[in-house]
Structures are given as C-alpha cells and as structure tokens.
Amino acid sequence: MIIIPTRLASTRFANKILADIGGVPMFVKTAQLASQCDDVIVACDDEDVAKIAAKFGIKAIMTSKAHDSGTDRINEAAKKLSLSSDEIIINLQADEPFFEEKNLAKFKDFTNQRINDGAFMTSCLKFTDHEKAQNPNLVKVITDKDDYAIYFSRSLIPYPRSRCELYKAHIGIYGYSVDTLAQFCSLTTKELENIEKLEQLRALSSGKKIAMLEINSNSIGIDTIEDLKAAANKFGFNSSLLQ
Template sequence: MNVTLLIPARYGSSRFPGKPLAPINGKPMIQRVYERASLAEGLDNIYVATDDERIRETVEGFGGKVVMTGSEAASGTDRLEEAATNLGLPDDELIINLQGDQPLIDPICIEQLINLFKQQPGQFEMATLGVEILRDNERTDPNNVKLVYDNDHFAIYFSRASIPHGRDVDDYPMHKHLGIYAYTRRFLHTFANLPVGRLESLEKLEQLRALENGYKIKVAIGAFDSPEVDTPADIRKCEQRLAAD
C-alpha cells in the first residue's frame, strides 16, 4: 500500500490572508507543517497542493514538492481531488489529508491513520483522528470541532457545539476533532463528487457530507493534540509551545 500525504494550502483567507506563509519562529508555517509530516514513518510522498505561486516558490525553496491545482477549488477536498488526478494516483493509494494550518502536528498522529488501514484492510475507506479535550475553554469554543463516535469507533457526528451535552453532569469526557484525514484514492473521488449536505452547510464541516450520504468514518483517538492556526494570535501560541519544547 503506497501512501501519499497531501497538504492543501491557499493564500486567501477571510480571517488570516497569507496564512501558509506566516512566519513561526523564523520559518513559514507551511514549511513547519511539511517538515513535521516528513518525520512520520510509512509515507512514500509528500506534496503541498496549492494554486498560488508564492506558496509554490516557498515550498520549492525549502526543498519540498508541490502539485499545482486550479484556483476554482471550492474546498480542500476539491483541491485534493484535483491534486490526486494531476499526480495520477491509483485507486488503492492511501491519501493522507493534512491541513496546512497544523504546524505542531505530531508525526505519530499520521502513523496512527496509516496503521488503521494496515490493520483493518477493506473495513472502511475514510478515517480521522480525535483527542480528549483537557482545557475547559475548548469544550465551548466553536473553532474546536467536537466529535462523538460509536462502540466500534465510527463517527456519529461532528459539531462546533459542545457534544455530547451532559444533562445532569458537567464533568465527562469530550473529544476534539483533529484536522487530518485518510482515505483511499477511490473514496476521495467519490467524496469530492457528493453533493454538499444540509448539515455540512449549517456547520461548515466537510466531513459531515460523508455521514449525510451514509458513508462511515473510522475514528482513532490520539495521545497528542495538534492545535490549528486560525488567527494571527494563534501564531504566538505556537511559538510559545515550540519554545517550551
């Protein structure tokens, strides 16, 4: 099983224009994501998928590989579908989708997803990660997507709201979704061509498209959090964590 990791990256962002190139302790964020991913075992290739020449030049400047996509991609999934097509990836290729705003991703998280597919071949075609929430403020922060899953670790729902909601208790485990996915090339094509769902439109969460159309998403619970960079203020938080390490 060949494994290709793709990092979708776009320059435009309503909350943080130019985010992939924002410096974190002297390195562009996209470089930190790429270098962290390259530490994971089991990857055959890593590419940044972008439509922006500034990002391409930056990635190639530090020795990374780029696959160019069109500017009309409506979502990260659409960009990955185009990238996989441009790269000529076969149907049985395992694709890891790592968001370009996770400069602190632990390589073990990537390895967990790869191992899921190796240990349970043919049991599912899409998987993702969650982590237990340990900070109280993250339980109610809509930027931290929450997830619930069944006894077989298949996702039931993802939400920006606090789920599950304890009617009579306040202290109970809650899990946060990490922005990393794995799927077969075959399923990525199916997923990208599904119609945008009602719940997806409400929550602005692409993964709900799969659930709404009856597809399963396997969930592994990781030991390492991977905070996303949503605003310029998050850059400072990443720098503080890097300094602490």
C-alpha cells in the same frame, strides 16, 4: 502519500499558511514534519506558494482556486499525479505544524487497516476539557461504540444538560484511498457541510463511515492569531506576526 492542501485566502486569519513559525512559513513547517513519515506533496492554488515550497525543497502541484474544500483540492492533485485507485492518501492540514511524527505514523497504519476493513475514510480525535471545548474553532465529534463518527460540530456535542467533563476534539487530518476520495468529491449532500463549514459532514450525510483514531497529542491547530500566540508560548518559537 501525504498531500497538504493549501489555500492562500483565509477569512479568520489572512494568509495563515504563510504565518511565520520560527522563521519558516507554516505550511512548510507542516510539510517538513510530514516528510519524516512519507512522501509529501503540497497542493496549492497560488504560484507564490509553489515557489516558496520549491525554495525549501518541497514538491508542489498547482490546483484550482475554485475548490470548496481541501479534500476537493487533494482529489484534483491525485488525478494530476495519476495515482492508483487503491493508494492511500493522508490529508494533513497546512495549519497543523506541530502534529507529532509518531502520531502521523500511527494514523497512517490505522488508515491502511480501516480502509481495507471497509471504512470510507478515517480521521483523529483527542480528549479536551469543557472550557476549551466551548471554542467554536475547536471542532467536536461524537462517536459510536465502534469508534465511527456520528457527528461533528463547532457547538458543544454532546450538549451538557447533565455534567460532562471531557469532550472529543477533532484533529484536522483525514485518510482515504484514491477511490474513496473520488467518491467523496462526487457526493452532493452538502447542506450540513455548508451550515457548519465542515467538509466531513458531506460524507456522514451520505451515510458513509468515518473511522476515528483516538490519540494523545499536544498539537495546536493554527486557525487564528490567538492560536499562533498559544503555540508560540507552548512550543517556544518566535514569529514576526507577534512582534
């Protein structure tokens, strides 16, 4: 199952989940893409968002406005849906409306395999250049020899004291079982998470293993209005926010 966490409030881009993507709200565009791969639920914190989802034939479930992260929101949704403890959940961010179906299917298979092999959770990365990596809105990750995450940061990692041409850019998608999801939400190791505002650091701080899948993707995560402009130029859609 794919669960898309949606939070209406956003500090960098007000109401970004409703941003117009070719006449469709961004979170709807993401859900439509995801529905080609698996069952989709939107976990939302606003009745108007739930009504918009229903208008487009997308299932939605209401969750608390008080959650610190999208993963906490998904955990509440999983409990309300009474999912079995071993069911695999894919957490696709609402601001990833251009994440390719083939990569979503690949990630779903990867998650099933790696969770069964003992990983706590999974995520994705792609390579990017030095110029793009300097953007703090693009999260970077470093990994070990077995492709487990060592650390995530908004800063450049590794720090290029010597020449570094390519960086590993994190893509906002996660996978876990219902059981490991519940474990994640019970963790109290939030110091690094609160500093970087990256929820996956909660798991790493507790010594949990995050298996990373390397993919080739042209997707653009929409964190700012500048990202929306870049996506419109790249994918050729109109948006009322850019007129």
